[in-house]
Amino acid sequence: MSTEFAQKLQTYADLIVKVGLNIQPGQRLVLGNIMNFGVNIQTAPLVREIAKAAYKVGARFVNVMWGDEELQLIRLQHAPRDSFAEYPTWQVSGTVEYLEREDALLGIVGNDPDLLKGQDPELVGMMQQTATGYFQPILSYTSRMAVNWSVAAAAVPSWAAKVFPDLAPEEQMSSLWEAIFAACRVNQADPIAAWQEHIDQLVARGDYLNHKRYTALNYRAPGTDLTVGLPTAHRWQGSGRVTSENGIAFTPNMPTEEVFSLPHKEQTEGVVTASKPLDYGGTLIEDFSLTFAGGRVVQVAARKGEALLRKLVESDEGAGRLGEVALVPHSSPIAHSALLFYNTLFDENAASHLALGQAYKLSLVGSEGMADDEFAAAGGNQSMIHVDFMIGSAAMAVDGVTDDGALEPIMRSGEWAFDL
Ligand code: ZN
Ligand code: ZN
Numbered sequence: 061m062s063t064e065f066a067q068k069l070q071t072y073a074d075l076i077v078k079v080g081l082n083i084q085p086g087q088r089l090v091l092g093n094i095m096n097f098g099v100n101i102q103t104a105p106l107v108r109e110i111a112k113a114a115y116k117v118g119a120r121f122v123n124v125m126w127g128d129e130e131l132q133l134i135r136l137q138h139a140p141r142d143s144f145a146e147y148p149t150w151q152v153s154g155t156v157e158y159l160e161r162e163d164a165l166l167g168i169v170g171n172d173p174d175l176l177k178g179q180d181p182e183l184v185g186m187m188q189q190t191a192t193g194y195f196q197p198i199l200s201y202t203s204r205m206a207v208n209w210s211v212a213a214a215a216v217p218s219w220a221a222k223v224f225p226d227l228a229p230e231e232q233m234s235s236l237w238e239a240i241f242a243a244c245r246v247n248q249a250d251p252i253a254a255w256q257e258h259i260d261q262l263v264a265r266g267d268y269l270n271h272k273r274y275t276a277l278n279y280r281a282p283g284t285d286l287t288v289g290l291p292t293a294h295r296w297q298g299s300g301r302v303t304s305e306n307g308i309a310f311t312p313n314m315p316t317e318e319v320f321s322l323p324h325k326e327q328t329e330g331v332v333t334a335s336k337p338l339d340y341g342g343t344l345i346e347d348f349s350l351t352f353a354g355g356r357v358v359q360v361a362a363r364k365g366e367a368l369l370r371k372l373v374e375s376d377e378g379a380g381r382l383g384e385v386a387l388v389p390h391s392s393p394i395a396h397s398a399l400l401f402y403n404t405l406f407d408e409n410a411a412s413h414l415a416l417g418q419a420y421k422l423s424l425v426g427s428e429g430m431a432d433d434e435f436a437a438a439g440g441n442q443s444m445i446h447v448d449f450m451i452g453s454a455a456m457a458v459d460g461v462t463d464d465g466a467l468e469p470i471m472r473s474g475e476w477a478f479d480l
Pocket of ligand 2: 384415446447448
């Protein structure tokens with residue numbers, strides 16, 4: 061590890077702890093299970109820096125649930141076919157124990173996008189569905205922002221090889237780390253100040269859109285002609301600054317470039333074509349489009365992974381409806397890198413996107429303490445899944461539909477089309 065790299069890794073860990081999580085003195089930090097995996101053991105160099113940074117700001121205890129993605133592959137190849145409803149439920153109850161005590165939660169992504177390629181889609185689907193089901197207790201805390209939580213990335217060799225197939229193996233890891241550092245503003249003179257300024261911008265864009273009270277968004281791009289209705293009480297916000305139920309301002313995703321809100325679950329009409337592949341649990345779904353009527357997916361088409369996409373939108377009642385609408389300018393640092401990361405945390409911040417499944421209650425004004433059926437009546441979608449897919453590009457135009465049906469430009473050629 062060169063001194064320069066070690067320094068950047070430390071700065072990055074500091075950002076995750078101070079801006080991402082904003083850990084408070086006395087809080088515990090659990091680095092936990094995201095769906096199937098614990099924290100990939102290959103990310104240990106970053107995780108150790110995060111632990112140091114957390115203790116430095118007063119964390120009381122840092123607990124890491126390690127995992128190994130190769131064990132998942134071994135399972136698919138060798139475990140009995142009828143065993144894929146098995147799940148290590150203690151990982152969820154253990155994490156919930158921390159969440160109940162208002163401790164902080166961090167997920168680290170860093171995995172092989174092609175891990176499950178070529179495996180039996182039936183078993184993969186079953187494994188995903190099982191994991192999603194058992195994951196619900198954690199999602200119920202994170203989706204209502206009960207505590208300060210965040211997700212950040214770490215480079216691992218298999219992922220680096222996928223993003224930089226043409227480089228020599230020893231250069232792949234350093235290139236992926238550099239790309240992560242650039243996307244997370246680690247290279248700026250004062251990264252924490254740069255983040256604050258960036259977050260202020262996102263907040264201002266959200267405020268503008270909130271003031272407009274659009275009834276719908278209208279998207280046009282090659283293969284896309286889509287209208288997404290917005291509930292009357294929808295709220296735009298950035299993932300940059302969120303306040304938890306226990307009053308801690310945090311940043312749930314690092315990087316983040318999006319301003320997002322709540323689509324009305326019954327008011328999406330038309331067709332939308334994805335602008336990037338979707339990595340779903342290690343399988344890529346490529347060149348796909350979804351057709352909506354009355355808010356529900358009525359047709360799916362994909363050049364690759366169509367069966368998995370169909371399974372995804374049919375996983376439960378709300379899985380075929382939208383739960384998030386997010387705007388990202390095409391000039392975001394991640395889009396600027398022109399890399400395909402094969403990872404939603406990065407690719408979603410390179411492009412405007414939508415999500416199938418669960419909506420965030422905080423995207424609805426007055427949702428504090430609201431019961432699920434009230435939230436649904438207001439247009440909020442509910443599902444066991446929340447899967448983002450990218451639709452933005454340099455060719456996308458987005459308009460806001462006003463109360464009286466007029467169209468106002470929000471984005472042109474993939475860039476913000478209004479001044480602040
Ligand atoms: Zn999003
Ligand atoms: Zn999302």
